[in-house]
Amino acid sequence: xxxxxxxxxxxxxxxxxxxxxxxxxxxxxxxxxxxxxxxxxxxxxxxxxxxxxxxxxxxxxxxxxxxxxxxxxxxxxxxxxxxxxxxxxxxxxxxxxxxxxxxxxxxxxxxxxxxxxxxxxxxxxxxxxxxxxxxxxxxxxxxxxxxxxxxxxxxxxx
Amino acid sequence: xxxxxxxxxxxxxxxxxxxxxxxxxxxxxxxxxxxxxxxxxxxxxxxxxxxxxxxxxxxxxxxxxxxxxxxxxxxxxxxxxxxxxxxxxxxxxxxxxxxxxxxxxxxxxx
Numbered sequence: 001x002x003x004x005x006x007x008x009x010x011x012x013x014x015x016x017x018x019x020x021x022x023x024x025x026x027x028x029x030x031x032x033x034x035x036x037x038x039x040x041x042x043x044x045x046x047x048x049x050x051x052x053x054x055x056x057x058x059x060x061x062x063x064x065x066x067x068x069x070x071x072x073x074x075x076x077x078x079x080x081x082x083x084x085x086x087x088x089x090x091x092x093x094x095x096x097x098x099x100x101x102x103x104x105x106x107x108x109x110x111x112x113x114x115x116x117x118x119x120x121x122x123x124x125x126x127x128x129x130x131x132x133x134x135x136x137x138x139x140x141x142x143x144x145x146x147x148x149x150x151x152x153x154x155x156x157x158x
Numbered sequence: 159x160x161x162x163x164x165x166x167x168x169x170x171x172x173x174x175x176x177x178x179x180x181x182x183x184x185x186x187x188x189x190x191x192x193x194x195x196x197x198x199x200x201x202x203x204x205x206x207x208x209x210x211x212x213x214x215x216x217x218x219x220x221x222x223x224x225x226x227x228x229x230x231x232x233x234x235x236x237x238x239x240x241x242x243x244x245x246x247x248x249x250x251x252x253x254x255x256x257x258x259x260x261x262x263x264x265x266x267x268x
Contacts, residue, residue: 023252024162078165087161094159098251101230105250116230118201 003056004112009153010034010138016102017151025075032141042150048092048121050100054114058155060100068147093119159199170259181205185213188220200229208243215244224265
């Protein structure tokens with residue numbers, strides 16, 4: 001079965017991200033231009049990933065600053081962003097899970113079924129993530145009000 | 159997700175909510191606390207949502223209340239599996255408050 005084309009896969013990811021933010025977080029996102037490759041790394045303190053495997057394999061990654069992550073978590077949990085810090089990682093993990101889940105549904109409907117892992121969330125500073133397999137990466141930037149968030153699709157090359 | 163669902167329920171006016179951190183705890187709590195509706199996730203620690211529902215439906219001593227499953231699995235086969243296990247209805251993530259309200263009202267109306 002042929003893999004989904006890169007352009008279509010990225011469109012699926014962008015649609016999934018906007019859908020999650022509009023329905024669950026009640027925030028509209030302004031989409032930026034997707035960036036192919038791994039030269040540009042977003043400035044972030046929170047990184048969440050969900051892996052998928054099946055007809056193809058890869059990772060969906062979500063990046064944000066702590067402030068943006070707390071704003072997102074506050075909207076999800078009905079709390080003041082300043083009070084969510086302990087709950088923020090779980091909330092961001094769930095956001096990434098929902099984005100990846102919506103992507104999975106779209107990929108499955110397009111003929112590329114896959115299963116997903118549970119989310120992993122990393123919070124900190126001065127770190128980078130590296131993927132050992134030969135992968136193709138596309139980073140999708142979004143503006144959420146004054147904040148920036150990024151979602152990345154990492155697909156294992158066939 | 160549990161906190162997110164509770165926040166949504168509170169916003170819809172459902173404030174009398176009994177929580178459980180996993181399916182086993184949910185079954186124990188159900189035996190002690192009568193409820194009108196159960197909301198469960200698909201992927202949970204210790205016991206999946208499907209396993210929870212099968213345990214519930216297979217135990218005549220437990221109240222057979224309607225079950226709403228929250229899931230990111232919108233694939234047809236997954237939905238069929240959930241309905242066969244005994245789920246009353248399902249909500250696909252992401253969902254709006256309005257969708258949750260409609261599903262709850264539909265399930266409670268029987």
